[in-house]
Amino acid sequence: MIICNALTRRYDDITAISDLTLTIEDQEVFGLLGPNGAGKTTTMRMLACLISPTAGDATIGGHSILDRQGQQEIRRITGLLPEAPGLYDTLSAHANLDFYGKLYGMPSSLRERSIKEVLEKFDLWDRRDDAVGTFSKGMRQKVAIARAILHDPTYLFLDEPTAGLDPKASKTVRDYIVSLREEGKTIVINTHNLGEAERICDRVALINGRMIQVGPPENLAKGLFARTLTVTLTEEDPSLAERLGTLPFVASVEASGARLKLAVTDPERTNPQLVRWLVEQGAQVQFIEEEEYSLEDVYLALIEESGRR
Amino acid sequence: MIPQNAMAVMRKDLAEFRRQKLVIGSIIAMPLLLGILIPISLFAPIAMEAPDGPTWDVENLFSTGALDPSWTMPETSSVLEGIETADVALSNTRVDNATIERAVLTGCIVHDTELRNATLDSCALDNVDLYNCIVTNSKGTALDGNAIMSIDSELTFERTRESDLEQLLPTFLNMTLILFIILPVTLPTIIASYSIVGEKNNKSLEPILASPTTDGELLLGKVLSAFVPSIASTLGAVVVGGALVNVFLAQLGEPLLPNLTWILGILVLAPLACIMSILACVIVSSRVTDVRAAQQVGGFIVMPVIVLMFGVLAGVILLTPLAMLAICAAFAAANGGLYYFAKAIFNREDILIRWA
Ligand SMILES: Nc1ncnc2c1ncn2[C@@H]1O[C@H](COP(=O)(O)OP(=O)(O)O)[C@@H](O)[C@H]1O
Ligand SMILES: [Mg+2]
Numbered sequence: 001m002i003i004c005n006a007l008t009r010r011y012d013d014i015t016a017i018s019d020l021t022l023t024i025e026d027q028e029v030f031g032l033l034g035p036n037g038a039g040k041t042t043t044m045r046m047l048a049c050l051i052s053p054t055a056g057d058a059t060i061g062g063h064s065i066l067d068r069q070g071q072q073e074i075r076r077i078t079g080l081l082p083e084a085p086g087l088y089d090t091l092s093a094h095a096n097l098d099f100y101g102k103l104y105g106m107p108s109s110l111r112e113r114s115i116k117e118v119l120e121k122f123d124l125w126d127r128r129d130d131a132v133g134t135f136s137k138g139m140r141q142k143v144a145i146a147r148a149i150l151h152d153p154t155y156l157f158l159d160e161p162t163a164g165l166d167p168k169a170s171k172t173v174r175d176y177i178v179s180l181r182e183e184g185k186t187i188v189i190n191t192h193n194l195g196e197a198e199r200i201c202d203r204v205a206l207i208n209g210r211m212i213q214v215g216p217p218e219n220l221a222k223g224l225f226a227r228t229l230t231v232t233l234t235e236e237d238p239s240l241a242e243r244l245g246t247l248p249f250v251a252s253v254e255a256s257g258a259r260l261k262l263a264v265t266d267p268e269r270t271n272p273q274l275v276r277w278l279v280e281q282g283a284q285v286q287f288i289e290e291e292e293y294s295l296e297d298v299y300l301a302l303i304e305e306s307g308r309r
Numbered sequence: 310m311i312p313q314n315a316m317a318v319m320r321k322d323l324a325e326f327r328r329q330k331l332v333i334g335s336i337i338a339m340p341l342l343l344g345i346l347i348p349i350s351l352f353a354p355i356a357m358e359a360p361d362g363p364t365w366d367v368e369n370l371f372s373t374g375a376l377d378p379s380w381t382m383p384e385t386s387s388v389l390e391g392i393e394t395a396d397v398a399l400s401n402t403r404v405d406n407a408t409i410e411r412a413v414l415t416g417c418i419v420h421d422t423e424l425r426n427a428t429l430d431s432c433a434l435d436n437v438d439l440y441n442c443i444v445t446n447s448k449g450t451a452l453d454g455n456a457i458m459s460i461d462s463e464l465t466f467e468r469t470r471e472s473d474l475e476q477l478l479p480t481f482l483n484m485t486l487i488l489f490i491i492l493p494v495t496l497p498t499i500i501a502s503y504s505i506v507g508e509k510n511n512k513s514l515e516p517i518l519a520s521p522t523t524d525g526e527l528l529l530g531k532v533l534s535a536f537v538p539s540i541a542s543t544l545g546a547v548v549v550g551g552a553l554v555n556v557f558l559a560q561l562g563e564p565l566l567p568n569l570t571w572i573l574g575i576l577v578l579a580p581l582a583c584i585m586s587i588l589a590c591v592i593v594s595s596r597v598t599d600v601r602a603a604q605q606v607g608g609f610i611v612m613p614v615i616v617l618m619f620g621v622l623a624g625v626i627l628l629t630p631l632a633m634l635a636i637c638a639a640f641a642a643a644n645g646g647l648y649y650f651a652k653a654i655f656n657r658e659d660i661l662i663r664w665a
Contacts, residue, residue: 048519050515050661052658072521082516084512084515086513086514088325090325090328090329091325099317099321102314102317103314104521131328
């Protein structure tokens with residue numbers, strides 16, 4: 001379990017992230033979602049014990065990131081994919097991975113086995129002896145992810161794992177992340193890509209210098225917009241639209257031909273009344289449906305609204 | 310003994326160097342070139358000017374008449390000692406410790422004397438400086454001078470140059486040693502300046518720091534990866550250079566190298582100087598943001614050894630084995646200090662977040 005408690009980090013005069021409080025459950029794929037400069041990388045670096053918070057605390061698997069001993073323990077049980085892959089271009093994929101295997105104290109037989117396993121998983125085993133400098137961007141990213149999971153960490157931090165990859169490579173990486181979840185790893189993913197968060201994350205925290213909202217990606221919209229109902233009539237009826245506006249639970253009405261858009265706050269409670277009222281008014285109702293906002297709209301609106309500071 | 314992580318960092322670095330032709334070239338070619346050029350420039354002239362031919366047995370020269378049995382020692386009836394004179398003719402005189410110009414000497418025994426524009430016949434000479442002299446039917450040893458015409462005489466010249474050489478030789482050898490010790494100081498600077506900044510610029514510092522590698526292990530690994538190739542190629546250069554020195558000085562008899570000063574210099578002082586240079590570079594490398602700046606600052610690191618060299622040249626420092634031990638102790642102490650300083654100022658967070 002990862003618990004952030006009022007985690008805050010300032011750089012000189014910029015507060016990159018302030019007061020972040022959240023809990024990430026074991027075996028969860030958790031997204032830190034936010035635009036560039038939202039403080040995602042900063043948060044991840046604090047969790048990976050690369051930089052220290054200027055206020056607040058976090059624990060990973062019960063070890064505090066503020067405690068020296070805890071940091072060393074956290075480094076052992078976590079794997080990090082940084083923003084940039086940071087591979088050694090002149091060395092082979094195998095040599096790159098072997099080096100990190102040693103840094104994590106893996107004995108050579110285990111190292112060999114793990115390297116083979118991860119490289120095979122990414123279809124890179126045949127290219128193991130080629131210099132990483134000759135690899136495509138997607139292949140390099142795969143090697144970097146392989147590096148992060150080589151020592152079989154319990155917690156995995158992936159900072160924008162698909163950034164700059166073409167759609168095919170992105171899909172490989174995403175599929176792989178999903179398969180890692182099945183292996184029981186707890187994964188934190190930084191992304192500014194809503195679609196990605198939606199596809200692979202169990203829950204996301206929308207952040208922009210601070211926490212905006214946390215929950216399953218499909219719940220982001222809840223409570224943000226007044227919800228919208230679309231009532232479709234068999235024929236146009238302007239006077240009905242006017243009369244609808246006088247109902248207490250209808251905030252606004254917008255008519256376009258035979259379609260009426262109603263803004264309501266609690267449709268679960270008020271829809272029966274609405275339907276009864278429409279029938280009483282003699283309206284010929286064809287459909288009543290709730291408008292689905294795209295997550296994209298929600299995301300943009302939330303970011304817009306939060307601003308920065 | 311050496312932590313596994315430090316070894317891993319070193320091995321990784323060495324594997325990287327192997328693929329960088331420039332690094333390999335400069336680390337192997339430069340020392341070998343110096344190993345050959347230094348002995349040639351310092352010792353080859355000596356080899357070419359050194360005297361050859363037999364040396365007389367000074368003890369027996371005057372008592373037995375030496376090589377030529379028909380030659381007999383002149384008999385002297387008077388003694389001239391400690392004078393300075395000119396335009397004289399001397400016969401059957403024993404001359405000691407004198408300076409004489411424009412003279413004619415017949416049947417004289419001359420010791421420790423300077424003769425100019427003289428004509429000598431049937432004389433025995435020992436340790437005499439002869440300038441523009443004509444010498445006939447004489448014997449002599451330990452002579453020095455120029456424009457001597459000797460007819461039917463057996464004269465052995467012991468040049469002043471050579472006796473000077475004997476005094477200069479230790480200084481020459483010491484200077485050569487110091488020149489070789491400059492190698493382990495300069496060689497690692499390229500690698501060591503690259504150590505931390507290089508990882509940062511390659512963005513590979515972050516994954517290393519995210520692993521359980523400690524600051525000490527990382528620093529040690531970086532020191533080792535600069536140390537191993539530098540010392541190896543220094544040793545190669547010294548073996549080549551030392552062998553050449555021995556070849557050039559072969560006429561002096563016993564090989565002069567390795568002597569104790571050299572052994573201490575190469576096996577103790579060179580590694581210490583190397584580590585000092587590396588630590589200084591690593592410190593700089595963890596404080597600046599680009600590789601080139603690190604290398605420029607790294608250039609100052611030769612200073613202690615340069616100071617040592619001028620000290621030796623000026624005769625202020627005599628590199629006796631004991632002095633060597635003292636110098637080594639000083640370097641070792643400096644290294645201890647530098648290591649703790651490097652560890653103290655190594656701030657991983659700072660290095661990571663400082664804008665490149
Ligand atoms: N090393 C740094 N020094 C100073 N400011 C920084 C540094 N790293 C990040 N920041 C600032 O902190 C904020 C958050 O950055 P970051 O965590 O990288 O965001 P994200 O990863 O979400 O794009 C930004 O305003 C950025 O300019
Ligand atoms: Mg980022």
